[in-house]
Amino acid sequence: MKNILKYSLFSFLLGLVVFATGCEEKELSEDYDINWPIPEITEVSVAGDVAIGSQITVKGAYFADAVVTINGIECTVISVNDTETEMTVELPRIFEQGLLRVANVFNRYSESDELLNPVYPEVTVTKVNDIPQGLQFKVEGENVDVISEVYIDGESVPILTREPSEILINSGELDLKPGQLVSVSFKSLGPNAIPEVANVNVIYPFIEYKELIIWDFEDGNHHYVGEPTASVASGGSDCPGNVDKFFQLRAPGYGWDKVTGEMTSEEVPDVSTFINPYLTFAVRTPAGSAGYFQMEDQNGNWRHFGYGFKTDGEWMIISQPLNESWEGGEFDTRALNLS
Structure with missing residues (x-):
């Protein structure tokens, strides 16, 4: 009896394996009553070289709740018209050459016929702030958000945040001493070379004077x-x-x-x-x-x-x-x- 049960169970498991491996992957909309809409791109206002951060117009259909990306980097949808056939899109400040993709909430998408190639502006660094020992410091200028690498005396340091007018950099991984003078250099996606900034001062960490209120009773309550x-x-x-x-x-x-x-x-x-x-x-x-x-x-x-x-x-x-x-x-x- 034990042997019969053992063999029957083995046959049942084998049947499950054969059944599972025989399944086929189906299209997302197959076997559904709903006809899932697919975004259509009929026209893009630009092709080829395009300035980063610029606004473009995309025409087509089914643009409701659309997500627009280029090489996986999301663009900003500024507006979509009432018929969902035209939208204004702002390109990201940093992206690589690629096709424009428009996807909807059902993960259906279309792509543009022609590649978009980012054109980066010249970068100007106007100020490198003093570096508080072990803390963050700012680099200011024009289009500094397209700086790709920052070095302190040849050592790479991470960029924490980016804005066109300033970037925030972390110096905490370096063993810097107050009073030390360092050189800060850059690599950029822009077409021009950025001059090295010499004799940047390393200072003692800034001490912020602030107050922490434990009780003020201004709400009329006490504990x-x-x-x-x-x-x-x-x-x-x-x-x-x-x-x-x-x-x-x-x-x-x-x-x-x-x-x-x-x-x-x-x-x-x-x-x-x-x-x-x-x-x-x-x-x-x-x-x-x-x-x-x-x-x-x-x-x-x-x-x-x-x-x-x-x-x-x-x-x-x-x-x-x-x-x-x-x-x-x-x-x-x-x-x-x-x-």
């Missing part, structure tokens, strides 16, 4: 959880800086014995890329009263900003280095918690 009474009040011209609203809390004074509550940022403020960050805030206590808070990160490390604030009803702006005076362990710059 305090604890003993009452907490609210957001409007101070008008009495508020320091360019703010109108502030958080206020009136709670029992427990001294060092008990925390009244805490306020946690919903979004983790990442200051890991900041150089020498400062925490700046404004605080005010009523005459005869004092207040205190401390900051804590997600690892449980904490720091104080003085041991109590007493401003006698006047606003006081406090700004202190964020990376200093932490207790309990190493400060985690990726997460803060205020309590």
Whole structure:
């Protein structure tokens, strides 16, 4: 019985293999009731040499939702007329000689009868910006997007983005030193040779001065959880800086014995890329009263900003280095918690 079952199963599998290998590939529209439309190209306004980025007119039929490419590089369809028989197309800025192809959403396509050959303009480099050590820098000029290669002292560096007026280049793969003078050279698809630019300065990385707001209360909300009474009040011209609203809390004074509550940022403020960050805030206590808070990160490390604030009803702006005076362990710059 076991042998009979084994042989029968083998015959069944063999039959499946023969059946599968006997299938034929069919045309996309075969065995469908729908007559899939095929785009038709009857006329292209240009043939042969054509300027990159120029606009051309394509005439034919079935241009609805058409995708136009040349050698796999997509062109920009500017407009299609109401009868879907004529469209205006902008050629890409970089492409190789090839036929113009018009395809529809059903992957049916037609191609032009004649090749289009890209004609590239002359390239002029007007400025090579200083190179921040390990970072990106710009090359400016006319038609610089058709630059194909950039070299720093003979070493190839990648082009990240391209615009006709500027390209962005990454120098991070090279071991450059601030104060070093380098030469930047180019290869281009244009007809002219681009002069080498000598004595380009390598500088220290640019330090951006910016602020990261943890809380500003301008939406009228706060995230305090604890003993009452907490609210957001409007101070008008009495508020320091360019703010109108502030958080206020009136709670029992427990001294060092008990925390009244805490306020946690919903979004983790990442200051890991900041150089020498400062925490700046404004605080005010009523005459005869004092207040205190401390900051804590997600690892449980904490720091104080003085041991109590007493401003006698006047606003006081406090700004202190964020990376200093932490207790309990190493400060985690990726997460803060205020309590």
